[in-house]
Amino acid sequence: MPDFPHTQSAHCESGVAANLLTHHGLKISEAMAFGLGGGLFFGYLPFIRINGLPLVTYRAAAGNILRQIAAIPGVRMVEKKFRNRDEAMAELDQALAASIPVGLQTGVFWLPYFPKALRFHFNAHNLVVYGKEGNEYLISDPVFPAPVRCPAEDLARARFAAGALAPKGKMYYLTQAPAELELKPHIVRGIRSVCKMMLTSPFPLIGVKGIRFLTKRLSKWPQRLGQENADLHLGHVVRMQEEIGTGGGGFRFMYAAFLQESAAAMQEPRLQECAAALTAAGDTWREFAAMAARLCKKRGRPEDSYPAMVECLNRCGAMEEKVFTELSQWAKQQP
Amino acid sequence: MELPDHSSEEDITDGLKIVSYAVNSKGEYELIPDFVWQPVNVVNHQAWQEIEKNIAASKDKIAAGRVSCLHYYMIANQMDTSLLAQYTGQPRWKVCLHLLPCIFNRLSAKTLQKYAELYKISPDDLTQGRLQPLIHNHQ
Structure with missing residues (x-):
């Protein structure tokens, strides 16, 4: 079974960033990833509605932390978005075959392993897929205590969730990370x-x-x-x-x-x-x-x-x- | 910090432990595995109550023959017409029409298939007007 340093964290995006960097040999904590990525924010945006209620956000826009971390010299990140579902899943399989752990932006609603009470249409969740067994993907979801599994069909749905902040199959992986960082x-x-x-x-x-x-x-x-x-x-x-x-x-x-x-x-x-x-x-x-x-x-x-x-x-x-x-x-x- | 009274409401994560940041006795931050803070359970419960209220209202409307059973599936999955339109790749006005019973009853098998696939039900459920439980519950 492929190996991935899963560490449970409080926030998905900073957790994914920290886990991916740790996998590439640069050990940093989740809080550090959150800070380096400039994750803190406040915004009250009543013209964006979530379930008919105004958006209040305490953190930077989805993807901001990863973008700022990818801008650190010595870190290289490949990011892709897709139109076609099959193409997106094929690309994911290809990366996994080369044993590259891949970060995905997904919707929460379609993920079967999520607690029932949290399954709202929220599309800015991040997780890492690090392997595939049969028709199931092995997932390191940073807010869970241990790695989880998810059927391919459900993951494909989650990657192409519609609505506000639609992920459009976004996937990303690191190709390079410095061994030490000033x-x-x-x-x-x-x-x-x-x-x-x-x-x-x-x-x-x-x-x-x-x-x-x-x-x-x-x-x-x-x-x-x-x-x-x-x-x-x-x-x-x-x-x-x-x-x-x-x-x-x-x-x-x-x-x-x-x-x-x-x-x-x-x-x-x-x-x-x-x-x-x-x-x-x-x-x-x-x-x-x-x-x-x-x-x-x-x-x-x-x-x-x-x-x-x-x-x-x-x-x-x-x-x-x-x-x-x-x-x-x-x-x-x-x- | 004093928490509001602990009630019998179950934990929203089904007993799953999450981690959050807390200051220890030395004043240093630590990631501590813990259950969900009680007020979070309260507001989450409130959100679900609202959804359940909408579902009940939708069932009443269907019983009164004012909307098609598609309305129930839309509401039960926390969608609105624009989200449903995006998921099924149709313009929103079409979805709005499909919510009317007289038009819904004449839908082609192909269109029904689209909705059935999205909600993981059989097209028969839609034509017979059977209301299946939430997607979350039958997984």
Whole structure:
């Protein structure tokens, strides 16, 4: 049976990136892959609808982490998209025959090994196929504790899922990775790109401005949508923030773990402080999520209300603004 | 952090352990295998309740003869007309027409086959108007 270093991780894309790099001899952690890829983000995009509810995203667009990692000198990644299903599967088999582990973007809905409760039409899931036995593919899905198997027919469906963020059979594999990586410049580059998105985006829906925009909208939901629909919207925000694949706290904890690891790698106490501050921001996001969940369940405590959540989100916005201002100042001082 | 009351609702991952980041006693981050955080179960449950509500409404409409049984399969698989159109490679207006019973009853075997394949049912289920359980459940 082919061998692949499967490590369970919290987020699919950074997990795939870390596992693929580790397979090629460059051992990095998931959090580091997430940070180098500039994975953190915030966006409230009500014009994109998921199951009829506005898109809230806490991470960079699908494929962004891999793209930034592939741009590191010494890393070469081949990426292909397909129109034809048979062609896409044949190409995958060919790569597997040459014992190359292949990363795929898939939809979640059609994957039979996924827990029933998580099978929504979400198309930006990433996994690694590392072998084929009979009619079944051997899959290292980074959010699962152990490798799993999936029939060819279902995998083909998942690769050609339709709808928002359709994967179009996207597959990618590394052809080259450096044996050792000077992390420092790439850490700085990753942090810079995140700070830029979080602080200086001209669009009011993105970054810290986006958090404030969502807060303002959220405060009006009960009047605009009615209580029941408002709770539905609220639950959706919490799902995007906390459901599997986020590592908790809307990716904030994962990014804090990256900052901590970078602080150790670069002997940089300021990053350590930023990590602690971002953890505090993540805790505040969780406070919001817990309160929202209580309201959704109609088991709110006396102090739970929409104004209280607005206050909580305002704190999140302020904390993140502070962290990323500090980080961008630090990044500016770096060579 | 204090969690909301633990209730009897089952874990959304069917007992599968996931990993998440947490700070240990030394203040360092660790990946810790754990069950899903309780509020996640709550909001996931809420989303499924909404889907079930839609399915019940669709069944009522079919019983009243206002839509074809294709509507049930569409709703039960969390699709809308545009997603169904993309999956079957047809324009959306055609899918909309196929939701009407009078037009659905005259569909060609080829078109029925398309829908049957997508939802992993037999074309007979569609012509007889049998409502099979969700795709998730019969796998």
